Amino acid sequence: MSEIESVLHENRSFEPPTAFRETASINDLETYREMHRRSIEEPEDFWGEVARELPWIEPFESVLDWSEKPVAKWFGGGKLNASAVCLDQHLTTERRDKVAILFEGEPGDVKSYTYAEAHAEVCRMANALAERGVKRGDRVAIYMPMIPELAFALLACARLGAIHSVIFGGFSATAIRDRVADGGCTAVITADGGWRRGKVLELKKVVDEALAGIDSVHTVFVVKRTNNEVAWDERRDVDLLAAMAGASAERAPEAMDAEDTLFLLYTSGSTGKPKGIRHTTGGYLVGTYLTSKYVFDLKEDDVYWCTADIGWITGHSYIVYGPLANGATCVMYEGAPNAPHPGRFWELVEKHRVSVLYTAPTAIRAFMRWGDEHVTRFDRSSLRLLGTVGEPINPKAWMWYREVVGEGRCPIVDTWWQTETGAIMITPLPGAVSTKPGSACLPFFGVDAAVVDEDGTELGANQGGLLCVRKPWPSMLRGIWGDDERYRETYWSRFGGKYYFAGDGARRDEDGYFWIMGRVDDVLNVSGHRLSTMEIESALVSHPGVVEAAVVPRPDDLTGEAVAAFVTASPGCEPGDAFADELREHVAKEIGKLARPADIHFADALPKTRSGKIMRRLLRDVAAGREVLQDTTTLEDRSVLDRLSAEGK
Ligand code: PRX
Numbered sequence: 013m014s015e016i017e018s019v020l021h022e023n024r025s026f027e028p029p030t031a032f033r034e035t036a037s038i039n040d041l042e043t044y045r046e047m048h049r050r051s052i053e054e055p056e057d058f059w060g061e062v063a064r065e066l067p068w069i070e071p072f073e074s075v076l077d078w079s080e081k082p083v084a085k086w087f088g089g090g091k092l093n094a095s096a097v098c099l100d101q102h103l104t105t106e107r108r109d110k111v112a113i114l115f116e117g118e119p120g121d122v123k124s125y126t127y128a129e130a131h132a133e134v135c136r137m138a139n140a141l142a143e144r145g146v147k148r149g150d151r152v153a154i155y156m157p158m159i160p161e162l163a164f165a166l167l168a169c170a171r172l173g174a175i176h177s178v179i180f181g182g183f184s185a186t187a188i189r190d191r192v193a194d195g196g197c198t199a200v201i202t203a204d205g206g207w208r209r210g211k212v213l214e215l216k217k218v219v220d221e222a223l224a225g226i227d228s229v230h231t232v233f234v235v236k237r238t239n240n241e242v243a244w245d246e247r248r249d250v251d252l253l254a255a256m257a258g259a260s261a262e263r264a265p266e267a268m269d270a271e272d273t274l275f276l277l278y279t280s281g282s283t284g285k286p287k288g289i290r291h292t293t294g295g296y297l298v299g300t301y302l303t304s305k306y307v308f309d310l311k312e313d314d315v316y317w318c319t320a321d322i323g324w325i326t327g328h329s330y331i332v333y334g335p336l337a338n339g340a341t342c343v344m345y346e347g348a349p350n351a352p353h354p355g356r357f358w359e360l361v362e363k364h365r366v367s368v369l370y371t372a373p374t375a376i377r378a379f380m381r382w383g384d385e386h387v388t389r390f391d392r393s394s395l396r397l398l399g400t401v402g403e404p405i406n407p408k409a410w411m412w413y414r415e416v417v418g419e420g421r422c423p424i425v426d427t428w429w430q431t432e433t434g435a436i437m438i439t440p441l442p443g444a445v446s447t448k449p450g451s452a453c454l455p456f457f458g459v460d461a462a463v464v465d466e467d468g469t470e471l472g473a474n475q476g477g478l479l480c481v482r483k484p485w486p487s488m489l490r491g492i493w494g495d496d497e498r499y500r501e502t503y504w505s506r507f508g509g510k511y512y513f514a515g516d517g518a519r520r521d522e523d524g525y526f527w528i529m530g531r532v533d534d535v536l537n538v539s540g541h542r543l544s545t546m547e548i549e550s551a552l553v554s555h556p557g558v559v560e561a562a563v564v565p566r567p568d569d570l571t572g573e574a575v576a577a578f579v580t581a582s583p584g585c586e587p588g589d590a591f592a593d594e595l596r597e598h599v600a601k602e603i604g605k606l607a608r609p610a611d612i613h614f615a616d617a618l619p620k621t622r623s624g625k626i627m628r629r630l631l632r633d634v635a636a637g638r639e640v641l642q643d644t645t646t647l648e649d650r651s652v653l654d655r656l657s658a659e660g661k
Pocket of ligand 1: 325428431
């Protein structure tokens with residue numbers, strides 16, 4: 013616990029701008045406080061009312077059942093369909109002809125779909141999937157670029173009651189194979205390729221490699237996007253756009269139970285393989301719907317752009333389900349923020365008149381580095397609200413976002429949440445809560461968050477501790493696919509089943525504001541992407557030239573954290589740049605490029621305790637180039653550490 017000591021001293025505070033407040037749906041602190049109080053003290057009334065704003069096929073009978081703690085059931089007896097919540101409900105309103113998805117490809121191709129058009133596409137895709145036997149309860153893996161068909165794929169699965177499992181397009185064939193096998197997926201939706209920095213990312217090729225020797229997948233649906241040449245298995249592969257062209261634009265949505273699984277999304281934890289986080293239909297939609305409505309303060313004429321990839325939870329919740337359930341116009345962009353030039357994002361903001369922008373601290377820091385002129389040469393007067401997510405944002409980047417991007421006019425919502433929480437948990441409401449640079453501010457409705465010590469005792473103001481949630485909330489995960497015990501163990505065992513433990517350290521200041529201080533477990537956060545140190549270590553040791561490896565985070569100005577690996581090479585392997593590069597490629601192949609170590613330190617031995625455990629906390633100091641001032645009395649051989657530290661100098 014002594015490690016969790018906040019070094020931030022940030023006293024600035026910004027009130028919601030008057031102009032923003034005038035139209036905000038919640039525009040004073042008292043209203044927020046009263047609603048929050050009610051959501052905690054009378055959760056059933058509060059959430060029952062919110063849930064009734066969504067279109068149910070059959071109404072729910074109860075709101076919350078917590079009797080099988082820690083597995084919550086929300087909206088028992090209710091039936092609904094996520095694709096109908098996102099699309100069908102708008103077809104009888106003026107939103108029918110409103111743009112739902114406004115897509116721009118990296119090459120600059122633009123295509124938009126109204127709610128009516130998106131509905132037709134989703135029905136066609138659902139029919140094409142069903143034609144090949146995809147049905148309720150099946151698991152479908154999705155590995156695609158950021159094109160509209162990716163959003164349609166999620167909704168088409170949901171329409172059929174099939175469970176989608178999206179795998180981020182940067183993951184390797186091995187990572188796909190593991191996820192397809194773990195989820196028991198029987199179909200895959202992919203594309204020939206996607207555009208990234210002027211090059212084609214050959215996705216179908218990676219899928220072919222991943223599925224080699226696996227016969228549980230009966231169909232691979234391929235969207236032709238880049239028209240690169242791809243291998244074709246006549247029995248297994250289907251041209252999805254061609255199949256959709258011949259399919260009906262109507263398909264009735266399956267009536268799903270509120271607690272039926274909507275999707276799996278794999279995320280890294282402290283131990284073992286990635287876990288398939290399981291989200292269900294009713295609670296997840298209620299949570300993403302309400303947070304989108306209030307945190308982004310969505311208005312009918314907003315053009316909303318979340319820059320995340322749908323391969324991560326942010327894209328699931330805040331490109332697809334939350335905003336569409338609110339009938340918003342969502343921008344989707346295929347490419348990189350700096351291709352073909354470093355002002356690309358701001359060019360898109362100007363061109364599409366984006367009013368609400370939600371992005372990540374790592375992107376903000378990159379833009380800061382590339383220079384203000386790439387931002388300021390585009391018109392940003394359409395922007396009215398800015399958001400960030402994925403990692404702690406340093407006050408300097410926060411201020412730059414506010415002053416340069418937002419011209420001092422736009423409130424910033426720094427939103428803390430996780431794959432597991434499904435929806436935003438700690439955030440300012442932009443019209444009601446004063447913001448402080450670097451703080452995620454206050455809990456959202458229904459979130460009973462606390463900072464506690466190792467014994468679960470709530471800590472006082474400004475004391476660093478562990479961030480916990482004391483009550484269930486609708487969009488919480490319901491478990492880990494195929495491993496309920498691991499769910500209990502990972503999230504609920506730390507405090508004997510009393511609290512959900514998120515894995516983050518935090519403090520609360522004298523105003524009750526939360527300051528998130530990063531992970532306290534063996535999870536790295538590189539550019540807002542969660543990676544497990546253990547997973548990277550096991551990828552490294554699977555290389556025949558590696559005897560032992562330890563991976564720790566190293567602070568990085570741009571990516572927040574970077575992967576630093578300490579490696580003991582096998583006899584006969586020559587430590588050096590060439591071998592380091594080979595290991596980087598090996599990790600990229602095993603997990604994906606995002607896990608590639610930035611630093612590889614070769615060592616003849618790793619610092620261990622007398623009982624043989626690698627002391628990663630000491631290696632964190634070495635990786636950061638800091639002097640090791642921590643307690644080293646349990647070290648078996650101090651000289652190992654001294655040699656490593658000396659090399660780092
Ligand atoms: O450490 C926290 C960090 O990201 C973790 C969750 O990662 P993931 O499940 O991939 O979801 C990212 C997008 C929701 C958290 O445990 N994190 C996320 N948002 C913030 C954050 N850390 C500080 N401030 C945030 N706003």
